[in-house]
Amino acid sequence: MTPEQALSALQDHGNATKAADMAAYHKADRPYLGVANPVIDTLAKSWRADLDLPGRVALADALWRSNIHEARVAAAKLLTQARLRPDDGPAWELIKSWVPDFDAWAIADHACIAGQKRLLADPARVDDVALWTRSDHLWTRRAALVVTLPWTKQNHPKPQDLVIRDRVLEWAAGYVDDHEWFIQKAIGWWLRELSKHDVPRVEAFIASYGDRMKPFARKEALRHLNRKKR
Secondary structure (H helix, E strand, C coil): CCHHHHHHHHHHCCCHHHHHHHHHHHCCCCCCCCCCHHHHHHHHHHHHHHCCHHHHHHHHHHHHHCCCHHHHHHHHHHCCCCCCCCCCCHHHHHHHHHHHHCCCHHHHHHHHHHHHHHHHHCHHHHHHHHHHCCCCCHHHHHHHHHCCHHHHCCCCCCHHHHHHHHHHHHHHHHHCCCCCHHHHHHHHHHHHHHHCCCHHHHHHHHHHHHHHCCHHHHHHHCHHHHHHHC
16 A cells, blocks of 8 residues: 555545535645545555554655645554554654644544554653643644543553653643643543543642633533532
8 A cells, every 4th residue: 555545545535525614624724635534444444454564654654744634634543553563663753753743633633542552552651742741832732631631541540550640630730821722621621531530639630720720621621520519
């Protein structure tokens, strides 16, 4: 599977009307083909099955470089896999290289889902993510919270998971005075998911920082807790 063949396959499923709607919705200046996500998912799975890991990394790199919306989504899906053999770094390094290119939530979130798998495979990579929190780039700072969402979801976290959970909460605390909508939304999202599994940490965070968060973000963080109290 060459990049040209992959792009041709995506183009075969394009829809000009849908492409125009997507461009207006995502508001990022790049080509759109109008291909639905389930179709991209099916194509990416077939390519992934036919390629070894170096081939997948190379194809993902080429698709991302095309700057086409659906191609970037497909690039992320090519690397969204719990186990990669060998998982010695190239996939994670490629995902990291994409982060400065983030400019809209949809592509960023697909790439972060791929990143989540690589972090779970090697939690030491959270050290790389820590550097993102100091970036001047809005989407890089946001990605630090989105890519670490798996640490909101464990019902029985191990001690090392709790260390990472507390570390990310420290990052979120450092973001509370950043009133960019997407940053505040990411804080609320992280806390909302954590509230399903770790009420004390969420309540402690809100007690310490809630009055500095935007009201909508605080409301998002407490959505599930407020339902429980009704």
